[in-house]
Amino acid sequence: MTLKASNLTLARGGVPVLTGLSFVLEPRAALILRGPNGAGKTTLLRTIAGLQPAVEGEISGAADQIAYAGHADGLKAMLTVRENLMFWAQVFGRHDITPALDAYALHPLADRLAGTLSAGQKRRLGLSRLLVTGCPIWVLDEPTVSLDTDAVAMFAAAVRAHLAQGGSALMATHIDLGLEADVIDITPYRAMTTLRVGASDEAFL
Amino acid sequence: MSIWSYANPVKFLALSTKVQPFLWVAAAGCVIVGLIWGFFGTPDDFRQGSTVKIIYLHVPSALMAINAWFMMLITSLIWLIRRHHVSALAAKAAAPVGLVMTLIALVTGAIWGQPMWGTWWAWDPRLTSFLILFLFYLGYIALWEAIEDPDTAADLTSILCLVGSVFAVLSRYAVQFWNQGLHQGTSIPVATGERSVSDVFWYPLLTSMVGFGLLFLALVLYRTGTEIRLRRAQALRVRAGREL
Amino acid sequence: MIALLMRDLRLAFRAGGGFGLGLAFFLIVTTLVPFSVGPQPALLSTIAAGVLWLGALLACLLSLDRLLALDYEDGTLDLLLTAPLPLEAAVSVKALAHWITTGLPLVLAAPVLGVLLNLPGAGYGWLVISLAIGTPALSVIGTFGAALTVGIKRGGLLLSLLVLPLYVPTLIFGAEAARRGAAGLDPATPLLMLAGITLATIALMPFASAAVLRMGLR
Numbered sequence: 040m041t042l043k044a045s046n047l048t049l050a051r052g053g054v055p056v057l058t059g060l061s062f063v064l065e066p067r068a069a070l071i072l073r074g075p076n077g078a079g080k081t082t083l084l085r086t087i088a089g090l091q092p093a094v095e096g097e098i099s100g101a102a103d104q105i106a107y108a109g110h111a112d113g114l115k116a117m118l119t120v121r122e123n124l125m126f127w128a129q130v131f132g133r134h135d136i137t138p139a140l141d142a143y144a145l146h147p148l149a150d151r152l153a154g155t156l157s158a159g160q161k162r163r164l165g166l167s168r169l170l171v172t173g174c175p176i177w178v179l180d181e182p183t184v185s186l187d188t189d190a191v192a193m194f195a196a197a198v199r200a201h202l203a204q205g206g207s208a209l210m211a212t213h214i215d216l217g218l219e220a221d222v223i224d225i226t227p228y229r230a231m232t233t234l235r236v237g238a239s240d241e242a243f244l
Numbered sequence: 245m246s247i248w249s250y251a252n253p254v255k256f257l258a259l260s261t262k263v264q265p266f267l268w269v270a271a272a273g274c275v276i277v278g279l280i281w282g283f284f285g286t287p288d289d290f291r292q293g294s295t296v297k298i299i300y301l302h303v304p305s306a307l308m309a310i311n312a313w314f315m316m317l318i319t320s321l322i323w324l325i326r327r328h329h330v331s332a333l334a335a336k337a338a339a340p341v342g343l344v345m346t347l348i349a350l351v352t353g354a355i356w357g358q359p360m361w362g363t364w365w366a367w368d369p370r371l372t373s374f375l376i377l378f379l380f381y382l383g384y385i386a387l388w389e390a391i392e393d394p395d396t397a398a399d400l401t402s403i404l405c406l407v408g409s410v411f412a413v414l415s416r417y418a419v420q421f422w423n424q425g426l427h428q429g430t431s432i433p434v435a436t437g438e439r440s441v442s443d444v445f446w447y448p449l450l451t452s453m454v455g456f457g458l459l460f461l462a463l464v465l466y467r468t469g470t471e472i473r474l475r476r477a478q479a480l481r482v483r484a485g486r487e488l
Numbered sequence: 489m490i491a492l493l494m495r496d497l498r499l500a501f502r503a504g505g506g507f508g509l510g511l512a513f514f515l516i517v518t519t520l521v522p523f524s525v526g527p528q529p530a531l532l533s534t535i536a537a538g539v540l541w542l543g544a545l546l547a548c549l550l551s552l553d554r555l556l557a558l559d560y561e562d563g564t565l566d567l568l569l570t571a572p573l574p575l576e577a578a579v580s581v582k583a584l585a586h587w588i589t590t591g592l593p594l595v596l597a598a599p600v601l602g603v604l605l606n607l608p609g610a611g612y613g614w615l616v617i618s619l620a621i622g623t624p625a626l627s628v629i630g631t632f633g634a635a636l637t638v639g640i641k642r643g644g645l646l647l648s649l650l651v652l653p654l655y656v657p658t659l660i661f662g663a664e665a666a667r668r669g670a671a672g673l674d675p676a677t678p679l680l681m682l683a684g685i686t687l688a689t690i691a692l693m694p695f696a697s698a699a700v701l702r703m704g705l706r
Contacts, residue, residue: 052482053394053395053479053482089569089570090566090706103572105570107566108567109567111561111562111566112563113563113564113567113568114562115499117499117502117504117505118499122495122498125491126491126492126495242253243253243476244476244480244483379649383649387636387637387650390643396639396706399703400636400700403700403703407654408653411654411656415653418656418660418661421681422660
């Protein structure tokens with residue numbers, strides 16, 4: 040499934056942050072977003088994931104194809120690792136969580152409550168959720184936060200395996216994962232303050 | 245030129261600033277004439293004495309209390325369907341006016357009820373419905389205040405207004421059912437709005453109602469203007485902040 | 489959907505899930521009523537049905553702010569929004585889970601508390617029936633309120649302010665049915681009205697709740 044975004048204008052809190060952004064994400068490819076804090080990486084990823092509408096522009100090939108992982112992992116502290124994963128697998132209509140546990144070395148932790156895990160372990164569990172969704176397009180917002188070197192390697196391996204199976208990944212990250220990935224720097228697409236189109240409050244100016 | 249062109253805040257502001265002086269004068273004129281005519285120019289009711297004169301405050305405010313919500317319902321729908329900011333802001337501006345109108349209707353109702361029914365408050369279906377309407381206004385205003393993003397606030401309050409309208413109507417019928425069920429055959433007088441009023445009372449009442457209507461319109465235009473200017477100031481501030 | 493229901497139930501029954509809090513609250517409110525109005529059996533038996541309905545309603549309200557807020561804080565709502573499960577179904581399931589963990593125990597506990605308030609013998613059956621019919625509406629309407637206030641910090645009080653006026657028709661018909669039952673009158677009309685409200689809210693409110701959630705999470 041090819042993800043296409045053309046001529047996107049995005050707003051955050053009623054103010055335009057990005058404009059004129061286009062990209063194509065083919066199967067088996069990864070795309071890495073770069074840009075300083077506040078440039079609009081999270082806004083872009085949330086828009087691609089369908090959590091907020093784009094002010095202008097079109098996104099195609101995204102419907103029901105996307106597994107999104109944001110800053111929060113959506114874990115329940117009072118459920119075990121296995122129960123957490125099982126829940127998300129069932130939401131996406133699947134039942135096999137073993138590959139996910141394998142990929143992030145979660146077997147020893149499988150029956151621990153998620154609330155007792157360390158920050159890095161929680162993150163690993165959050166990322167392993169992507170594997171149980173079975174969705175071809177991964178949209179990841181700073182996936183490597185609080186991961187140690189070993190865990191980053193697990194993540195890179197998981198992404199590589201995902202790409203090899205025909206999936207694709209769009210992520211905002213500052214760490215070099217050693218992937219063959221295109222990089223988009225979104226800084227040039229930052230919306231100028233003079234831009235009036237797209238902001239919800241433009242009518243008031 | 246279509247009416248929707250006034251959905252542009254700048255255009256709306258220009259027009260509303262122009263008509264407001266006339267509105268204020270007309271509203272003040274009608275209210276003053278209606279009230280003075282009503283209070284001093286009409287005979288006392290043979291049964292109710294001079295207490296009947298509170299009708300010139302009670303009925304117009306009750307009328308506007310309901311119409312304000314009705315207006316909010318329509319402007320909310322317009323916002324949800326056509327996403328005109330002025331519409332959402334007009335709904336926001338109307339709510340406190342409607343709240344005060346409801347309060348006036350309740351207070352004058354109590355003052356009227358005291359000599360007539362011998363009690364400040366009775367759980368008469370009509371009074372109770374207004375009390376519930378008052379609660380709906382409070383919730384609506386509180387929700388506007390609680391949400392930081394103005395567009396999200398407009399969205400959520402619009403849906404609340406729609407859902408609230410359905411439940412308000414439902415409550416009205418539930419309350420009628422409930423009170424009949426409680427006190428079967430009690431002789432609480434029907435609130436005077438439905439009573440056939442003779443011409444002597446009717447014309448000053450009509451003047452007062454028109455006055456309240458104009459007053460409501462003027463207040464809403466004024467408050468909507470304030471809201472538009474606030475949004476404008478905020479939009480300018482945000483842009484200035486981004487340039488730094 | 490079943491997975492979501494099972495997860496919510498499991499969470500409610502685990503430590504810190506808050507199961508039983510509503511029930512305890514119901515018990516305490518019912519206990520406090522005689523302290524405030526006096527212990528005369530005749531007075532208590534007249535107000536018993538209404539007090540039990542009000543207590544059940546407040547107990548339902550108590551747990552609403554956890555209904556969606558916890559899922560919002562840990563990011564689950566964002567992820568559910570991107571999942572293939574329709575959001576309307578998700579909020580319906582969450583309302584159902586709320587009813588099973590809060591409403592159903594209240595229905596079952598009400599007759600026991602009726603004894604404390606000297607509820608007339610004829611009233612027990614009708615009290616349970618009216619609560620069983622009415623409490624689902626409380627959960628569904630409450631879910632709408634929770635969806636409205638989900639992104640708001642300290643939204644608990646606001647939630648009560650928004651939801652309580654919406655509870656008026658349900659309370660009126662529910663309590664009226666229970667009261668008529670206790671007084672030996674025919675409670676069919678209010679019961680039917682109550683059932684109508686419950687069915688209509690179950691059918692329509694999830695759409696409003698889902699719309700509001702999408703807007704609020706934007």
